[in-house]
Amino acid sequence: MSRANIATWLAPFFARPIALAGLCVLVAMVVAAIFAPSLAPYDPYAIHPMIRLMPPDAAHWFGTDQYGRDTLSRAIYSARMALLIGSGVVFFALITGIPVGVFSALFPRLGHVLMRMVDVLMAFPSLLLALGLIVILGPSAANSILAIGAGYMTTTTRIIYGLTLRLRAETYVEASRSMGSGTIWLVVKHILPNLISPLLVQASFVFAFAQLGAASLDFLGLGAPPDIPSWGNMLAESRTFITRAPWLLTFPGMMIVLTAFSLNLVGDALRDRLDPRFRQVFGGEG
């Protein structure tokens, strides 16, 4: 990317400091996830019954849980799960949404049928859809990605469909087509590059809400197995002790909020940078 491009990408963040803060938080999150083994002060799995349920102190900044595990270490390792689920869901949504959305817009008759099928999937409220898929596939982190992804696949597809329709109406695309260019070439040269910015916006929002969805599934016991560190699992285990050890409730929850909020801020800032005709697809706020 050229320097000019990077500058334009970062401009909305400098215009709105809080969005910049959000971006920094996300970068920190990614760093924490990647370097978790070095950053975490203790083994997130190690059980130390003698120091269970200790409030935050110098040795354990976030306190310990009912098994004596260090909450801070578990929270840091949970960033990995958050990153994994988020990227998985976004990837799944895009990998299904782009082909279906783009081709539906370019080939109206096929598109009509495919969009109908998407409509049918949208008749299922997203959490119910996720639960249904978990029942069929079985609870696990990988299946959480599919289950949550199914819900966002529909909205993403619709958005891409709408975007491609608008692009298709652009004169240069029409001209290109009349000159006889092949569809694939058209897609690669004209459609996809123009989809990058709006898709980045969509990815931010999907990543954000995937955190909440994954946390809900984990909380219900239908996501990642219980001893795997994830913020949702930590919150599920904290339930019995909310009066005795409220720090177990506070820290994991704060991490989820921090992550989702930062992603929303980033998505908002990016959306403002979007071409107005695309902004509408996201329900622009003016």
Place this chain on the structure above:
Amino acid sequence: MWSFAVKRTGTTAVTLLAASVIIFAFIHVVPGDPIYVLLGDTATSDQIDALRHQLGLDQPIIVQYLHWAGQALAGNLGRSIFFQAPVLSVIADGAETSTLLALITIVWVALIGVPIGMVAAVRHGTWLDQGLSGAAMLMASVPTFWVGLYLILIFAATLGWLPSSGYPSIFDGGLGNLRYLLLPSLTLAAPNAALILRLTRASMLDVSREDYVRTARAKGIRPWQVVRRHILRNALLTVVSAFGFTFAALLSEAVVTETVFALPGIGRLVVQSILRRDYPVIQGVILVIVVIYLVTNLIVDLSYRFLDPRVELQ
């Protein structure tokens, strides 16, 4: 107008039909022999034979689907393995709790989201607006069950003002029992109020840019009257349509809230049925909720169209 109504109803019916096929397939896609999926692993051979005959499991899948759909229309959604009772009655048992919860939540969402959204729109661009919009976005980033657990910690466990769980029916103990739904409804309302807040603000701003509003302003009508007469009414239409979506979505989001507060509603029923592998109930609940969802959206769409003939339809 009527042709639109017919067409829209038709679309809903087709969507429902397609969704029902997926829901029907659920039992066959879950791991295990459908017979044991439906009866549970301790079924006796008599029960197996009876069900096999009743469902026509040796017949082509289309026939099976038609049979199932016919039964569903007649109100027979199968039999719960755990409760040994008709699925529909098990669901009906939870209906009171979930419906009341949804209604009270909608009240909160309306009382909080709409006025604050209006304020943000009217004070567009100021610090107040930025603060409110930011707070709304923050609210939408918070997991509902975390809000719920915190509310329990503060108001139930520490202060003792409100109960932390359960819901004795108002038909048993009087209207006072509604206090059991206070914390749960606030929990559910939080992210939805945030959404409605942003929606109200956005649609009011959109409308305020419309020509007829600018005309009104130019004509010298006082700002407050402009808001009341033109902006509010038209913006609220958008918001009202969102409420339909919200109500139906609430039935699904309530799953986690009902679990946190141990409310005997349909949401918690789904989770417990999943943990108990009570597949007929899972299937039945999904069907019922999808029906409610589609019908609610249909009604909202039609009323929206009815209330404002100027609305453009895609």
Place this chain on the structure above:
Amino acid sequence: MKFGLGLLVRGAATIATALILNAQASAAGMLREATIGEPPPLDVMVTTADVASVIGRHIFETLYAWDSTYTPRPMLADSDSVEDGGKTIIIKLRQGVQFHNGKEMTATDVVASMIRWGKFGARGKLLMANATLVEATGTYEVTLKLSAPNGAWKNLIADVNGGLAIYPEEIAAKAGNQPIEQTDYIGTGPYKFKEWRPNRYVELEKFDGYKPRREKSDGFAGARIANFDKIRFIPVPDVGTRVSGVQAGDYDYAEMISGDLYDTLSKDKSVQVHRSNAPIFGLFFMNSKEGILKDNYKLRRAIQTALDKSQALRVAFGPKDLWSAEGSIFPKETFWYSAAGVEGYSPHDAKKAKELAKEAGYTGTPIRLLVSTNYQAHYDEASVFTRQLADAGINVQMIVVDWATLLKMRGQSEQWDIFVTHHTFSPDPILFTFLNATYPGWWNSPEIQALRTELTNSSDQAARKATWDKIQALIYQQVPVMKVGDAYTYDIASPKLKGLNANGPAFWNVSTK
């Protein structure tokens, strides 16, 4: 628009008023217990689940009942005599005892119940397998003839859990191995079954035709006076919710509270703490019927070698005075206490465990551990052990379900390799579920068969104790179960309740101050 707003305001005001008035939820004369979860069907003969017997003991009664020292005392029986070297037992019944349907209990009801229990009851075969004759030898007299004496017969029929509850003849006669229908929950107890609303509660109501015994009540024995008109058992799987429910006055009694909360709750004026008088012990059952652990005793010993049970007990039960890492199956103060084999109880040697596992031919296949969330202690023990076993290279996969599902799944041998439960105090080893070949786990090696016969066929306590020592040694050698440790559980109740039963939740004789 204005009208709508007005309506909203008025609606809000109504709700606010109701909130301010804060109507009391407790109806007069009703006791509400928060239980760990939805019970299975209440056919107490065929289920050993505590949640069923806690409710069931109010509805159904047994011929004998345990007092607070766990000695069986007459309940529906009046007296008994044993002849022919212990092979003939004659029981004389109380007269004028009524079933909830108005019928009087006679010997034919008892006989029909014994036959059904013998065929399908959870513990029935332990006594009735050797029965050659059971018949009504009088309107109020039952004779049981055994092919060999059974020293534990009174204890066997005193336990309502999977035990000989007395059902009316018509119901017992047509009952098979499936649980009886709710309409057939007819017993002789001080409360009768009223209603079961799934997910909400099971409700019992006072039985006016109940004639209590004349002796002073002691444990489960003696007089049972129903003070409350109704009892509701409400399933509340989350322990935090059970606790806050009692504190807030939504429930009058809540069972199985976490040890961690013991210290704070003991000082809390809004609840009274009710400790059990006898410890329970956690049990991890191995699958002896099929699967990777079927007869691989070495692998089982490898598993037990890896475990540090004190850690699990600490996590599951909290303060040290609520638990004890005791290898003997029976607690120290009892007659049956034994030190046989206890070196194998909790070696916590991960290295040795790894070697043993290798010798046993273990190559890393996941071992399926079935556990529920309703009993927090089970879940905690399982989590700790899974972690400890992972450190020893033994791969355990936890299958987490709710208790009702576990009860079903544990009956299907292809679904699990280990499952977690606990055992309440038993005064006689014959009552242990793991000595019962039909109980999930299905331990029935030739050695235990021989020892079991030895244990039942003698009435000489000293001889039976010697047999028990051998059995315990065998338990540590063949590891059909792993004992976690002794734990004193406690329940909590409203401070207004008095007369709580020392043996466990039983709400006759209970009243408000």
